[in-house]
Amino acid sequence: MKKYRALIPIGMVVLMLASWYTLISDTAQVNAEYDHYLSEARRFAEDGITKYAIQNYTSALEIKSSAELYAEVADYYKTQGKSAECLAWCRELFEAFPTHPLAYDYLLNAYVDAGDYESCYDVLNVAAKRNISSEYMDQVNAELMYTFRLDFNTYSDVGIYSNNYCAVNNKDRWGFVDRYGNLRVACSYPQVGAYTKINFVSVVNPKGEAFFIDKTGSKVMVSKEPYQKFGLLVNGIIAAQRMDGKYIYVNDKFSVLFGEYDYASTVNNHVAAVKNGAAWQLIDAQGNAITNQTYLDVKLDEKQIAFRNDRLFVSTAPGKYIMIDAAGTQIGSLTFEDAQIFSGAAPAAVKIDGRWCFIGADGSLISNHKYDDARSYANGLAAVCIDGKWGFVDLNEDVVIEPQFYSAKDFNEKGSCFVKTGDKWQLLKLYRLNREG
Secondary structure, three states, X not given: OHHHHHHHHHHHHHHHHHHHHHHHHHHHHHHHHHHHHHHHHHHHHHOOOHHHHHHHHHHHHHHOOOHHHHHHHHHHHHHOOOHHHHHHHHHHHHHHOOOXXXXXXXXXXXXXXXXXXXXXXXXXXXXXXXXXXXXXXXXHHHHOOOOEEEEEEEEOEEOOOEOOEEEEEEOOEEEEEOOOOOEEEEXXXXXXXXXXXXXXXXXXXXXXXXXXXXXXXXXXXXXXXXXXXXXXXXXXXXXXXXXXXXXXXXXXXXXXXXXXXXXXXXXXXXXXXXXXXXXXXXXXXXXXXXXXXXXXXXXOOXXXXXXXXXXXXXXXXXXXXXXXXXXXXXXXXXXXXXXXXXXXXXXXXXXXXXXXXXXXXXXXXXXXXXXXXXXXXXXXXXXXXEOOEEEEEXXXXXXXXXXXXXXXXXXXXXXXXXEEEOOEEEEEEEOOOOOOO
């Protein structure tokens, strides 16, 4: 019995050695087959015999799959000028190795070559979510930062984006598109205002009736008394034009609050500009004069707002504007021939000596650049006119979209901006930002 027990370990060793031998032999055979297929694939690829090259590459990949070998096949197709096949292999590489930076680089490069910038940002966004990066991805991200496409819809006139909606005009009727350019409210109104934070906007229908609608186009606020039009509804206060042409302020129930003016602006941040005769004055949200000072003019934006970023531009003499705060105190020592009010905290556009430039909220010039025309910065970009054409500069005043348009509006936070091409307006969309879903 002891002899049999002694033989058991010896037998186990023999079995293990036999298994190792078989394994090593099988591995050597597999490696030989892999090397054979790969060698044949490269030989056929060098001769440009695509059919047999791909057959052998496929056989090699079935034995031993790697991101590098997928990439080699994609490179072969690229050298053969077969972009569709190259893209297909890059997609397979991406699916097979979803965490390998090489997969992202190759698929991204294929989309760049195809000019498919929408898909480029699909890849970059997935990489960002998975915390995958590479030098090439960083390079492409920088190069495509301001690439854009133009929406196929065109309009005869447009407003500016407000609360993610923009007024558009088609056949002398106004409607609204969303931040992606989708028409949300049909073009059916002769006059419209701008949406506010509560998602209401004032409109005037073809019968001359003024009321408010929501973002679905449904009527939501109607006055029992007729008015020619309403301004923006902000913090429960609305500038309203009566049928006799005079302006007053009402609340969201259309009860009269105060005032009777020849013109009245939107009350924004508790400040509004009103006009009687030729004199403009600043009032607070209760209708009280903020100062005794009157002005020849007060600059308003397209939403009829005068006060933003705690600053206004007022005219104290013909062709002369200064910047003031809510108390009427001049900010800085500069005077301007014209000005655009601040869109936010970023610089505002002003005209000095016949040319446009930018100033900060402290009244200082931002740079020495001069433009034919300009709009204040909005969402990090400013529209500028150079040699008769409009483009865009960033906060460093580097031109990021070359001047090529006949006019331009402001960018919204989703990278949308209306530009004029010929006699029509189209929505410019940055691939980087203007992405639904």
